[in-house]
Structures are given as C-alpha cells and as structure tokens.
Amino acid sequence: MARVMKILEKIKKIKRAAIIPWEPFFLEKITKILNDKKNVLDIGGSLRISSDRGNRLNSDMKWVADMINKNGVDYKIMDVVPDYNPDIVGDIHKMPFPDNSLDAIVCIAVLEHIEDPIKACKELYRTLKPGGYCLVQAPFLYYYHPEKGYYADYWRFTPDTFNMLFKEFSSMEIHNIRGAISAWLYLTPLGKRSFFMAIGNMLDKFFKKTESNQTSGFTAFLVK
Numbered sequence: 320m321a322r323v324m325k326i327l328e329k330i331k332k333i334k335r336a337a338i339i340p341w342e343p344f345f346l347e348k349i350t351k352i353l354n355d356k357k358n359v360l361d362i363g364g365s366l367r368i369s370s371d372r373g374n375r376l377n378s379d380m381k382w383v384a385d386m387i388n389k390n391g392v393d394y395k396i397m398d399v400v401p402d403y404n405p406d407i408v409g410d411i412h413k414m415p416f417p418d419n420s421l422d423a424i425v426c427i428a429v430l431e432h433i434e435d436p437i438k439a440c441k442e443l444y445r446t447l448k449p450g451g452y453c454l455v456q457a458p459f460l461y462y463y464h465p466e467k468g469y470y471a472d473y474w475r476f477t478p479d480t481f482n483m484l485f486k487e488f489s490s491m492e493i494h495n496i497r498g499a500i501s502a503w504l505y506l507t508p509l510g511k512r513s514f515f516m517a518i519g520n521m522l523d524k525f526f527k528k529t530e531s532n533q534t535s536g537f538t539a540f541l542v543k
Contacts, residue, residue, distance in 0.1 A: 340520050340529065341538070344494040345456075348540040349425075352452050353386045356422035358393040362411055364403065365427035365456075372396045374403045374469070400469065411439040416446040423452040430457045430484075432470040440484040447543040453488070455481075458536035460502050478532055481539050488541045496538060498523030499531035 349366075352359060367377035368384040373396065387394045397414075398405035409415045411426075412435055424443055430436045443453055457476040465472040476484075478493060485491050497505060501519030509515040523529045 341494060341496050344492075344540075345454075345538050348452075348454050348492075348538070349383060350386070351540075352423045352425070352454060353383070353390055353392055356392070356452060358421060359387075359395070359423045359425060360407075360416075360421050361394065361396045361425045361427075363398055363427070363429045364396040364405060365429065366425060369396070372404050372406065374466075402469070411442060414442045414446050418445055419448045421446050421451060422448060423454075425454045427454070427456040428458070430455065430476065431461075431472055431474045432465070434473065436474060436476075436484060441487075444485075444487050444543060449543055451543045453541040453543070454538070455485075455541065456496070456536065456538045457481075458496075459532075459534055460506065461535050462506055476537065478537065481537060485539065485541055488543055490542045492540045494538050495530060495532065495534035496536040497534050499528040499533040500526065502531075502533060502535045505535055 364373035366380055366383055367373060367375050368380045368387075370376040386392075395406040397407040397409045397411075399408070399410050401408050407415065411429065411433055424447060426443065430439065433439055443455075447453060457474075459475050459477060461475065463472055481491065481493055496502075498520065500522045501516055504510050504515055504519040520529075523531070
C-alpha cells in the first residue's frame with residue numbers, strides 16, 4: 320500500500336509540473352529561505368499557510384507551515400489592516416522595523432495593490448539585514464483583481480521594472496510565471512481548466528516560449 324501511495328504521489332507531482340512548470344523556482348527559493356534564515360516576514364500573508372492569520376488558505380502550502388515549525392522559524396505576517404488577524408499591522412510604505420533588522424521578507428502579490436511600489440521596495444531594502452533574502456512575486460499580463468474594501472489593483476511589472484525597483488540589491492534571480500501561450504490561455508475562460516493549461520505549457524515548450532517575457536508575471540529572489 321505504501322508503494323502504491325508513493326507512485327500516486329509521484330504521478331500527482333508529474334501532473335502538477337505539467338500544469339505549473341514555473342513552480343520549482345518558487346519552491347526552491349522558499350525552501351532556501353526557511354533553511355537559511357530564522358525570522359521571516361510575510362507581507363500580506365500571501366503564502367496562504369494559515370486560516371487564522373489571513374483572508375485565504377492554500378492547502379497545497381501545508382508543507383511550508385510544517386517546515387516553519389520543524390526549523391523553528393520565527394514567521395510573522397504583516398498586513399495593512401487588522402481584519403485578518405496579522406501578527407503585525409503595518410504599511411509596506413513605512414514598515415515598523417529598524418534598519419537592517421529582518422532576515423528574510425516574502426512579498427507575494429502585494430506590489431500591484433499598493434500606491435507607491437518604488438517607496439515600498441526601498442523599505443524592503445532598508446529593513447533587511449545585509450545578506451538578507453527577499454522573495455517577490457508580481458504580475459505582468461494578468462487579469463484585474465482588486466478585493467473590495469481591502470485593496471485596489473494599480474500596477475503591472477516587466478523585467479525592466481524589477482531591475483529598476485531592486486537595483487540596490489546585491490543580486491537578483493528572476494523567473495517568469497507561465498510562457499507566452501499559457502499566459503494568454505490563463506486570461507481566457509480556458510485558464511480555469513488544468514487540462515488546457517497543460518496543453519498551453521506543452522505548446523510553449525514546442526514553440527520555445529517557456530522563457531518569454533510575455534508572461535503572467537515574475538518571481539524574483541533577491542539578496543541584499
């Protein structure tokens with residue numbers, strides 16, 4: 320029975336990789352953060368690992384919560400409003416932390432929803448310790464997605480934007496989210512069907528569009 324479960328789990332991972340080929344970069348960097356750093360600030364709680372401290376739970380991220388507990392990581396969520404019980408109520412434009420005080424920051428799907436991403440990114444740099452890590456995810460070709468009463472939807476980001484916003488960091492690795500064809504499919508009603516997204520990823524590979532900058536967005540791993 321154990322062998323069957325392992326096989327099924329492997330099949331599940333293969334299927335998931337076919338649908339989300341860009342996910343390994345994200346998983347690799349999250350794992351690195353949780354292995355290397357002892358305090359992590361999650362701005363907006365977008366890791367979605369807690370139903371008690373966020374507006375949404377992603378059950379696929381349970382392994383992150385398990386890793387936080389296993390490694391004894393001091394994981395805190397900061398949000399601009401108290402509505403979803405964050406550990407810290409604070410504004411990314413003026414973060415309530417001293418200079419050079421944080422080991423790592425996760426900032427997923429936040430920058431498009433704030434008024435001044437340039438100012439916010441200066442705050443990310445200011446509050447990180449030298450050698451600190453920052454994982455940022457932001458959209459490019461993506462649908463309009465405000466949440467009424469919580470946040471608006473202001474901005475979209477290209478690789479040039481990332482290079483400008485994070486020019487003070489010592490290094491940056493950036494990875495696109497979806498190839499050109501799957502990014503287009505994701506904007507259509509077909510994007511809600513994993514079957515069609517898997518086909519889109521196959522077509523991206525066939526037409527060599529997997530590394531295209533015509534993409535849903537970007538994930539960047541930064542070192543101060």
